[in-house]
Amino acid sequence: MNKTELRRHMRRQRRALNRRQREQAARHLLRALRQSAHFQHSRHIAVYLTNDGEIDTSVFIRDLQRRGKTLYLPVLHPLRKGHLSFLPFNRQSRMVKNRFGISEPDFAGHRAMPARFIHLICMPLVAFDKDGNRLGMGGGFYDRTLAFSRQPGNKPRLIGCAYELQKTAALPAEDWDIPLTAIATDAGLHRFQAYAE
Ligand SMILES: Nc1ncnc2c1ncn2[C@@H]1O[C@H](COP(=O)(O)OP(=O)(O)OP(=O)(O)O)[C@@H](O)[C@H]1O
Ligand SMILES: [Mg+2]
Structure with a gap:
């Protein structure tokens, strides 16, 4: 399968899960994330809101809020095309839909947090392999x-979040792909080379 076919295949696979499977996977995802010391020790954490059949992040977002972590969400950068910017996210955040129909905090009146000051970024993905290579939706944003x-x-630190069924045989790693620290799934935490660094 080429990248386009693989994306289509994986997006269909995850959309086929029923509600019970989704809810169970969301609880197991939280358990996997909590196995990571990075998750426990990080204070500034970027998360994402579930879209397109992605594994449900609402359970672990609530957990992080209860623990008093400072959370951020990615928003399409208003000026730098193809880039994301991270805005604070809390219960008061005013949300708007971006051009992909994804909810993001309203840029107006907020100060973005430079990515280098965020301790941990939880990111979505479409497919991953045993070495921590990541296939996203194809925009190259992350x-x-x-x-x-x-x-x-x-x-x-970069932790991908996904269903275990999104794991595939070796993915082609492009020069521009950024390797992940770990990937958390409903089956546990996969740690990669960068994990201990
Ligand atoms: N650092 C970069 N500078 C310029 N272009 C880039 C960079 N990184 C990726 N791109 C461009 O983005 C395009 C999509 O990249 P890729 O297929 O890896 O997306 P993806 O990782 O699936 O998407 P995303 O990161 O949005 O989830 C590539 O064709 C590449 O040219
Ligand atoms: Mg990529």
Whole structure:
């Protein structure tokens, strides 16, 4: 399968899950995330809202809110095309729909948090492999936004969130793909090379 076929296949697979399977997977995802010391020790954490059949993040978002973490959501950068910016997210956040129909905090009146100061970024993905390579929706948004993390200096830990069924045999790693620290699924936490760094 090429990348386009693989995306179509995986998006169909996850959409086929029923409500009970989704709810159970969301609880197991939280359990997997809690296995990570990075999840426990990080204070500034970027999350994402579930879209397109992605694994439900609402259970772990509520858990993080209860623990008093400072949360952020990605928004399409208003000026830098193809980039994301991270805005604070809490119960008072005013939400708007972006051009993909995805809810994001309203940019107006907010100060974005530079990605290098976020301790942990939980990111969606369409497929992953055993080495932590990630296939996203194909826009390159996370790759562009996190390209800085190849250089020395502050960098966020990156944890992909997905259903275990999104795991596939080796994915082609492109030069611009940013390797993940770990991937949390309903089956547990997959740790990669960058995990211990
Ligand atoms: N750092 C970068 N600078 C410029 N273009 C980039 C960069 N990273 C990715 N791109 C472009 O984005 C396009 C899509 O990349 P890719 O197929 O890896 O997306 P993806 O990882 O599936 O998407 P996303 O990160 O939005 O979930 C590529 O064709 C590539 O040219
Ligand atoms: Mg990519």
